[in-house]
Every structure is written in C-alpha cells, then in structure tokens.
Amino acid sequence: MRYLTTRDIDYLAIGAAVLGSGGGGDPYLGRLMAQRAIIEKGDVRLIEVDEVPDEELVIPSAMMGAPAVMLEKLPNGQEPEKAFRAVESFFGKKAFATMSIEAGGINSCIPVYTAARLGLPLVDADGMGRAFPEIPMVTFSIGGVSASPMVCCDEKGNKVVLETINNAWVETLSRTVTVAMGLSSMIGLYVMNGKTLKELSIRGTISLAIEIGKRIIQSNERKISPVDSILKVTEGYRLFEGKVTDVQRDLTTGFVRGKADFEGIDGYRGSVLNLEFQNENLVAWLDNEPCAMVPDLITILDRESGSPITTEHLRYGQRTVIIGMPCAPIWRTGKGLNQVGPRYFKYDIDYEPIEDLVKRRSL
Amino acid sequence: MRYLTTRDIDYLAIGAAVLGSGGGGDPYLGRLMAQRAIIEKGDVRLIEVDEVPDEELVIPSAMMGAPAVMLEKLPNGQEPEKAFRAVESFFGKKAFATMSIEAGGINSCIPVYTAARLGLPLVDADGMGRAFPEIPMVTFSIGGVSASPMVCCDEKGNKVVLETINNAWVETLSRTVTVAMGLSSMIGLYVMNGKTLKELSIRGTISLAIEIGKRIIQSNERKISPVDSILKVTEGYRLFEGKVTDVQRDLTTGFVRGKADFEGIDGYRGSVLNLEFQNENLVAWLDNEPCAMVPDLITILDRESGSPITTEHLRYGQRTVIIGMPCAPIWRTGKGLNQVGPRYFKYDIDYEPIEDLVKRRSL
Numbered sequence: 175m176r177y178l179t180t181r182d183i184d185y186l187a188i189g190a191a192v193l194g195s196g197g198g199g200d201p202y203l204g205r206l207m208a209q210r211a212i213i214e215k216g217d218v219r220l221i222e223v224d225e226v227p228d229e230e231l232v233i234p235s236a237m238m239g240a241p242a243v244m245l246e247k248l249p250n251g252q253e254p255e256k257a258f259r260a261v262e263s264f265f266g267k268k269a270f271a272t273m274s275i276e277a278g279g280i281n282s283c284i285p286v287y288t289a290a291r292l293g294l295p296l297v298d299a300d301g302m303g304r305a306f307p308e309i310p311m312v313t314f315s316i317g318g319v320s321a322s323p324m325v326c327c328d329e330k331g332n333k334v335v336l337e338t339i340n341n342a343w344v345e346t347l348s349r350t351v352t353v354a355m356g357l358s359s360m361i362g363l364y365v366m367n368g369k370t371l372k373e374l375s376i377r378g379t380i381s382l383a384i385e386i387g388k389r390i391i392q393s394n395e396r397k398i399s400p401v402d403s404i405l406k407v408t409e410g411y412r413l414f415e416g417k418v419t420d421v422q423r424d425l426t427t428g429f430v431r432g433k434a435d436f437e438g439i440d441g442y443r444g445s446v447l448n449l450e451f452q453n454e455n456l457v458a459w460l461d462n463e464p465c466a467m468v469p470d471l472i473t474i475l476d477r478e479s480g481s482p483i484t485t486e487h488l489r490y491g492q493r494t495v496i497i498g499m500p501c502a503p504i505w506r507t508g509k510g511l512n513q514v515g516p517r518y519f520k521y522d523i524d525y526e527p528i529e530d531l532v533k534r535r536s537l
Numbered sequence: 538m539r540y541l542t543t544r545d546i547d548y549l550a551i552g553a554a555v556l557g558s559g560g561g562g563d564p565y566l567g568r569l570m571a572q573r574a575i576i577e578k579g580d581v582r583l584i585e586v587d588e589v590p591d592e593e594l595v596i597p598s599a600m601m602g603a604p605a606v607m608l609e610k611l612p613n614g615q616e617p618e619k620a621f622r623a624v625e626s627f628f629g630k631k632a633f634a635t636m637s638i639e640a641g642g643i644n645s646c647i648p649v650y651t652a653a654r655l656g657l658p659l660v661d662a663d664g665m666g667r668a669f670p671e672i673p674m675v676t677f678s679i680g681g682v683s684a685s686p687m688v689c690c691d692e693k694g695n696k697v698v699l700e701t702i703n704n705a706w707v708e709t710l711s712r713t714v715t716v717a718m719g720l721s722s723m724i725g726l727y728v729m730n731g732k733t734l735k736e737l738s739i740r741g742t743i744s745l746a747i748e749i750g751k752r753i754i755q756s757n758e759r760k761i762s763p764v765d766s767i768l769k770v771t772e773g774y775r776l777f778e779g780k781v782t783d784v785q786r787d788l789t790t791g792f793v794r795g796k797a798d799f800e801g802i803d804g805y806r807g808s809v810l811n812l813e814f815q816n817e818n819l820v821a822w823l824d825n826e827p828c829a830m831v832p833d834l835i836t837i838l839d840r841e842s843g844s845p846i847t848t849e850h851l852r853y854g855q856r857t858v859i860i861g862m863p864c865a866p867i868w869r870t871g872k873g874l875n876q877v878g879p880r881y882f883k884y885d886i887d888y889e890p891i892e893d894l895v896k897r898r899s900l
Contacts, residue, residue, distance in 0.1 A: 332706050334714075335698035343695050346717050351697075354713040 175225065177217035178286060178296065180209045182384055189387030190282030191482040192404060193379070193499075195471045197430075197454035198278010198305035199241035200484060207249070208283040211290035218286050219295040221271065223377050226368035230270035232297060233261050233365050235288035237280045238309075238326065238348060239358030240425050241453065242486035244280065253327035253360035254288045260325040260335060261362035273297035273371075275312060275364065277379050278305040279484065284360070299375035301364065303502035304471050307429055307453040309348060310341040311514050313504050314364050317374040324348055324363035328355040357425065376502045382407070390480045400480035401495050410499035411532045413458060413465050414447045415439055415477060418492045423485070429453050434474075434488050436496065447496060449474075451485045456519050458496065465535065466498035467521070469505035469514045470528040473497050498528045538588065540580035541649060541659065543572045545747055552750030553645030554845040555767060556742070556862075558834045560793075560817035561641010561668035562604035563847060570612070571646040574653035581649050582658040584634065586740050589731035593633035595660060596624050596728050598651040600643045601672075601689065601711060602721030603788050604816065605849035607643065616690035616723035617651040623688040623698060624725035636660035636734075638675060638727065640742050641668040642847065647723070662738035664727065666865035667834050670792055670816040672711060673704040674877050676867050677727050680737040687711055687726035691718035720788065739865045745770070753843045763843035764858050773862035774895045776821060776828050777810045778802055778840060781855045786848070792816050797837075797851050799859065810859060812837075814848045819882050821859065828898065829861035830884070832868035832877045833891040836860050861891045 178186070187205035191198060212218060226232060235254050237244065262269050271294050274285045282300075289296040301312030309321050321344040324336045334351045338344045344363070352359045366374070385407055393400035405412060416436035423432035431452050438445035448459045455472035458465050466472045474483040477493040504510050506527065512518065515525045541549070550568035554561060575581060589595060598617050600607065625632050634657050637648045645663070652659040664675030672684050684707040689697045697714045701707045707726070715722045729737070748770055756763030768775060779799035786795035794815050801808035811822045818835040821828050829835045837846045840856040867873050869890065875881065878888045 330706070331702040332710065333700040334710060335700075337696040337698075339694040343693070347695065347697060347714060350713045350717040351710060354709050 175222070176220050178212070178220050179217050180212050183208045183212065183283065183286060185384045185387030185391060186286070186380065187279050187283055187387065188390055188481060189383035189385065190277045191279040191484060192386050192473050193303065193383055193471065194278030194305040194482065194484065195454045195473055196451050196485040197241065197307065198276055198282070199237055199280020200245060200486065201279030203244055204280040204283030207251070208286035208290070211287045215290040215293065218289045220298050220380060221295045223297060223299050223372055223375055226270055226297060226371055228367060228369040230368045231265055231267060231365055232271050232273055232368065232371050233258055233269045233362050234275045234301065235272045235285045236275045236361050237284050237358060238361045239352045240430050241280060241484065242425060242430055243357040245486070247329065247356050247358060249360060250329040253329060254284055255291050256333060257325040257327045257360050257362035258288055258292065260333060261323055261365060264323045265365065269294065270368070271295045271297050274300040274379065276300055276302040276305040277383055281305065282380065282383055296380065297371065297375070298380045299371070299377050300379040301375060303376040303379055305454050306514055309345040309363070312364065313374045313376060314366060315341050316504065316509050316513065317370065319364055319366050319370060319374065321363045323365070324361060326351050326355065326359040326361050328359050394479055401475060401497065404480065405497060408499040410497050411528060412495060413498045414445070414460060414496040415442050416447055416494060416496070418488060418490055418494065421488045421490060430485050432485065436494065439493065452519065453485065455485065457516060457521055458498070464523060464526070465531055466528050467516045467523065467525060468519060469501040469510065471499040471501060473499070500528055538585070539583050541575070541583050542580050543575050546571045546575065546646065546649060548747045548750030548754060549649070549743065550642050550646055550750065551753055551844060552746035552748065553640045554642040554847060555749050555836050556666065556746055556834065557641030557668040557845065557847065558817045558836050559814050559848040560604065560670065561639055561645070561847070562600055562643020563608060563849065564642030566607055567643040567646030570614070571649035571653065574650045578653040578656065581652045583661050583743060584658045586660060586662050586735055586738055589633055589660060589734055591730060591732040593731045594628060594630065594728055595634050595636055595731065595734050596621055596632045596725050597638045597664065598635045598648045599638045599724050600647050600721060601724045602715045603793050604643060604847060605788060605793055606720040610692065610719050610721060612723060613692040616692060617647055618654050619696060620688040620690045620723050620725035621651055621655065623696060624686055624728060627686045628728065632657065633731070634658045634660050637663040637742065639663055639665040639668040640746055644668065645743065645746055659743065660734065660738070661743045662734070662740050663742040664738060666739040666742055668817050669877055672708040672726070675727065676737045676739060677729060677733070678704050679867065679872050679876065680733065682727055682729050682733060682737065684726045687724060689714050689718065689722040689724050691722050757842055764838060764860065767843065768860060771862040773860050774891060775858060776861045777808070777823060777859040778805050779810055779857060779859070781851060781853055781857065784851045784853060793848050795848065799857065802856065815882065816848065818848065820879060820884055821861070827886060827889070828894055829891050830879045830886065830888060831882060832864040832873065834862040834864060836862070863891055
C-alpha cells in the first residue's frame with residue numbers, strides 16, 4: 175500500500191502512455207484531471223490486488239471513444255463518478271475500490287480521478303497490461319466476467335445504462351451510443367469481486383507505469399535518453415529509429431483508425447517501417463516483414479525526450495524511436511489470441527512473439 | 538369503461554393503421570401479439586382519460602424503428618413488459634395503466650399486449666392522434682413531459698436505459714441504439730401522471746380506431762366500399778384514386794424513408810400524385826401542387842377492400858384510394874407546427890390545413 179501524489183501522476187500519465195501502445199488516450203488531459211482531484215480531495219491510496227477481500231466489489235472506471243476527440247470535447251468532470259455510481263446501484267452494496275481497464279494516458283488517470291473524487295482506493299492492476307480498442311478485450315472477459323451492467327455518461331449530462339446478453343453486445347451498443355454522444359463518453363463496467371480480480375487482473379500495471387514515467391522524466395532532467403531504461407524495465411526491444419513521412423487517420427467509426435510510415439535514420443537509414451493502428455498500434459512492418467504485432471506492445475517514442483507519442487499525436491516529420499514489448503502471458507494463450515491476436519484485427523498472419531521476431535532478424 | 542376483446546383487436550389493428558398515415562407499423566403483427574395476450578390473460582379494460590387519478594402514473598408502451606424490419610425480426614414477446622417494468626422501477630410506485638404513444642398497426646396494439654400481459658388497463662388516448670416518425674413528436678413533449686427515463690429492449694435480451702437532458706437526446710440515442718439492435722426495439726417512455734395525461738393526451742384515439750376498423754371490416758362483409766364510411770367518421774377527404782407506378786425506400790437510417798408515385802384512374806385519369814414518407818406519409822402533391830401535408834393525415838387505402846397500406850407494403854401496381862384527414866387541433870398551433878409541420882421535415886412550404894387545400898382545388 176502506498177499513496178499516489180500529484181508527482182506520481184506526472185509519472186503515471188507518461189508511463190501509462192508507453193504501455194498504451196499508441197492508445198489509451200492523451201496523457202495531458204488524464205494527468206490534469208487526476209492531479210486536480212488529488213489536490214482537491216487528497217492523495218489516492220494504491221492497494222495491491224491481494225488487499226481486496228474476496229467478496230468485495232471493484233468497479234473499473236474509464237473513458238471510451240476516440241481519444242483525439244477528448245482534446246476538443248472536454249469532460250465536465252461529473253461523468254466518471256456518475257457512471258461509477260450508476261453501475262454500483264445495481265449491486266445493493268458500496269464498491270470497495272476502483273481500477274483501470276487498460277494502461278494509457280487517459281485510462282490510467284481516469285480511475286485515479288474517480289478514486290480521489292469518491293474517496294476510494296485504486297487497485298494496482300488493470301485488465302490488459304496495455305491498451306486495446308474494444309470493450310471485450312480484457313482478461314476479465316477471457317475469464318467470463320460480464321462487462322454489463324455498463325454505464326456511459328457524456329459531458330452534456332446524458333446517461334445510458336446497458337444490460338446485455340454478452341460482452342460483444344456491450345461493445346456494439348456502447349460504441350454506437352458513444353459515437354452519438356460525440357465520439358467520447360465516460361464509462362463504468364466489468365464489476366467483479368475480489369476473488370475474480372485476483373484470478374484475472376494483470377497485477378502491478380499502475381506501479382510499472384509509474385516506474386516507466388519516472389525513468390523518462392528523470393532521464394530528461396539529466397539530459398540523457400530514457401529509451402534503454404524503458405526497455406530494461408519493460409523487457410522491451412528497440413525496433414526502429416525513423417522520421418514520420420506519412421500519417422492517415424479516420425475517426426468516423428468511433429475509433430482512430432489509420433497508418434503511419436517511417437523512414438529510417440542513423441543506423442536504420444535505407445529502411446522503412448510501416449505501422450497500422452486502431453486507437454492502438456496493431457502491427458509494424460520493417461522493410462515489409464512484420465517486426466511486432468498485437469497482442470505485443472508497439473510504442474512510438476519521441477527520439478529526444480523518450481516521451482510516448484499516441485496515435486492522435488503522430489505528425490509528419492517527427493523523429494521517433496519505435497519500441498516493442500512483450501505482452502502479458504495470458505494474451506499469448508489460445509483464448510487470448512482469439513480475442514486480440516492479429517487475425518482478430520483482420521491481418522492474415524499468425525502471431526509470432528516479439529522475442530522470436532527480434533531473434534530471427536538478428537541472426 | 539369497456540373491455541377489449543380479440544374481435545375489437547381485429548378492428549383496432551386495421552383502424553389504427555388508417556390513422557397511422559402509412560406508419561405505426563404493420564397491423565398484422567400487432568394484432569397477433571395483442572390477440573394472443575388477450576386469449577392468454579383475458580380481455581383488456583379500456584378506460585377513459587378521466588378515470589386515471591391525477592397522481593397515478595401512466596407509462597406508454599411502443600415499438601421503435603423501421604416497421605418493415607419487424608416482419609422478419611420477430612419480437613420474442615418479453616420486450617414490451619421488460620421495458621415497461623424497467624421504466625416503472627425509476628418511480629418507486631406501480632403504474633396505474635399503459636397507453637399508446639401513437640396510432641398505428643403496431644403501436645396501437647403493443648400497448649394492448651402490454652396491458653394484457655401485466656393485467657393493467659389501457660387508456661383510450663394517445664400522444665399523436667396519428668403516427669409520427671420521431672420520439673419528441675408527441676403532444677406530451679409540447680407540454681414539457683420528458684421522454685426519459687426511456688428503455689429500449691431487443692428480442693435478443695439486451696436492454697438499454699436512457700436518462701437524457703432533453704427529448705432530442707432521447708431521439709438521438711434511442712435511434713442509434715435501435716439501429717444497432719437491428720433496426721427495431723420495444724420501448725417504454727414518457728411517464729406522466731393522470732393530471733398531465735388529462736391536459737396533454739389526444740382523447741379517444743383507441744375507440745376511434747376501433748370504429749374505423751369496424752366500418753372497414755363490416756363493409757367488406759357486405760361487399761361495399763368502406764371509403765365513404767371512413768371519411769365520415771374521420772372528417773376526411775378523398776384526394777386521389779390511382780395505381781402505384783414507382784416506390785423507393787431506404788432503411789439505413791433506422792427509418793423507412795422514400796417516395797411513391799401514383800397514376801390516376803377513373804375520375805383521376807391524366808393526373809399524377811407524388812407522395813413522400815419517413816415511416817409516415819409526409820406530403821402529397823397532386824399534379825405538382827401540395828394537396829395534403831403533415832401534420833394532417835395522409836393514408837393510402839386498397840381500392841377494393843379499403844384496407845390501409847403502410848409505407849412498407851406499398852408495391853408497384855397496387856390500385857389505391859388516397860385519403861387525407863385533419864390532424865388534432867394542437868398540431869396546428871405554432872408549437873405543434875414547429876415540431877411536426879412541413880418545415881420540420883425540410884419542406885420549403887408553409888402548412889396549409891387540408892380543408893383549405895381541398896376547398897381551393899374544388900373552386
């Protein structure tokens with residue numbers, strides 16, 4: 175058990191965006207919201223998964239939609255707790271804690287905001303160990319936890335409560351509602367008890383994100399590159415260094431779908447990396463061969479500062495380092511790959527772990 | 538007070554479809570559902586508006602979406618009461634009765650079904666005196682009644698509860714949910730107390746529909762045309778007799794949008810009538826001059842049987858009589874026309890009452 179201070183949120187926002195694999199929302203907004211809530215309400219208690227009693231309830235809190243939209247359509251600040259309370263009201267008892275669904279700039283910070291506002295502890299865990307674009311893509315879902323009852327709230331004051339027959343219908347209905355709300359909403363969903371949490375959650379995601387963020391910020395203070403330090407703590411690989419030569423994005427489906435091309439610099443001169451994303455980075459091809467793919471993590475870092483660049487912030491001319499990191503082991507099981515492997519995202523390729531792809535290339 | 542029998546439902550389904558102005562759903566399905574429920578649960582008590590105590594609650598019950606879809610995607614039968622009970626649960630007391638939102642083959646019969654299943658009386662009234670395509674287009678809305686909390690249930694078992702800041706947001710969110718549910722859902726909404734009901738509802742719609750239906754069926758039994766008899770009881774006008782020469786329909790927005798053309802026969806030979814609809818018939822042009830327009834009622838009848846033909850059943854070659862009927866007076870007020878007049882539906886014409894249009898043509 176420890177307390178999260180506003181300084182920790184500086185680290186968390188940036189570190190979670192590294193784990194966010196290009197998605198999980200803009201760290202700037204998530205950080206501001208969480209820090210304001212901590213200043214107003216006090217530091218947030220971060221608890222271990224094992225500190226949640228088996229029969230107590232945990233309700234994750236998150237933002238849904240196209241993160242790019244959040245930059246223009248700001249939350250009013252009531253939505254996360256309104257969604258949380260509406261979900262809680264189904265169960266006839268108070269929730270014990272909140273937590274993250276996914277690692278990302280917005281979606282690691284929104285639960286801190288909710289925790290601070292409601293005076294609840296935050297569980298040091300999430301349901302992905304990274305970010306993914308669709309509601310059912312959490313380890314909880316693999317274990318049979320229902321995403322519903324799920325609540326979407328918008329900044330105008332509208333609230334929609336979904337009770338569905340399965341998690342695919344939660345995705346379909348909440349996505350269409352979120353699009354109609356203006357492409358973003360704040361949500362509460364995947365209520366589970368402590369026992370289920372212990373079985374299914376990915377542990378330590380919040381403290382790992384804080385550790386990554388701390389290394390980036392401290393390296394910057396000492397004017398050294400944080401990339402090696404990030405790779406060490408995430409067991410990741412440097413895949414490429416290059417300049418963005420093209421970015422294409424489309425928001426109309428409620429996702430940020432698109433692709434980006436990178437031209438190699440320095441040791442990577444003469445090579446090209448192509449990246450495709452749906453909120454999160456999905457597959458990277460180095461000179462037309464896959465070099466990393468979902469569910470492994472692919473993250474673009476600013477080459478100077480090591481700061482993660484989310485898919486909505488990719489711009490022509492940016493100089494970047496592209497890194498890959500192994501995903502949580504549960505995603506490499508048959509059930510995991512069915513849910514978030516490259517074939518789920520319509521790529522006609524079999525999943526290969528990033529370690530194997532890196533080893534093959536270096537032979 | 539009287540009881541509705543299965544025979545009354547034969548009359549109601551067909552008569553309500555005449556008032557439905559081309560919309561309000563297919564009479565066949567609505568009739569079957571209501572009659573089955575009456576056979577299983579007993580006749581339904583039809584009460585006057587004034588029989589509802591001022592402080593008691595009434596919850597309307599309806600189907601939403603493109604009526605054409607209901608012909609293929611059948612309800613499972615649980616949805617109407619599930620939606621009703623979910624709305625009721627917001628108010629901490631049992632509802633006194635249910636009622637129709639609009640007159641139409643489906644939407645006059647669904648409340649009978651709900652009333653029979655739940656053992657509640659049905660109020661002899663509705664919120665339109667006809668059918669309209671959008672949720673806010675009810676007299677309740679003009680009087681400031683909130684459509685929300687509103688509940689949409691689908692035949693798969695999904696339930697969505699909406700609490701919104703205004704009725705336009707109920708329309709936006711419930712429409713997108715209904716489209717995602719497969720273009721139709723069963724809904725509960727516009728809860729009001731007896732006092733509000735007495736102020737705002739259009740009285741006697743159910744008994745008027747039954748009377749119209751009775752005249753059609755009894756005329757058919759005597760092998761005479763029911764058209765004059767319908768016009769007498771609705772104070773309507775014969776606008777045209779003609780053959781359908783073209784029909785265009787598009788379902789992708791969750792409405793049946795389209796147009797139909799008619800070529801005159803007998804006394805109308807040489808003339809052409811063009812009709813546009815959005816679930817309901819909106820404007821009819823006779824030889825390029827408007828001859829009837831919303832909010833007045835325009836209904837297509839089969840020339841032989843006098844049976845109403847809904848927009849989803851219009852077919853090439855049908856021989857028809859097109860009739861127009863004056864709407865309820867509240868729709869002809871400034872507030873009423875703002876909400877359902879021709880300009881609301883993007884027609885660049887001022888509303889003219891059907892009586893005036895008929896008088897001008899006959900001069």
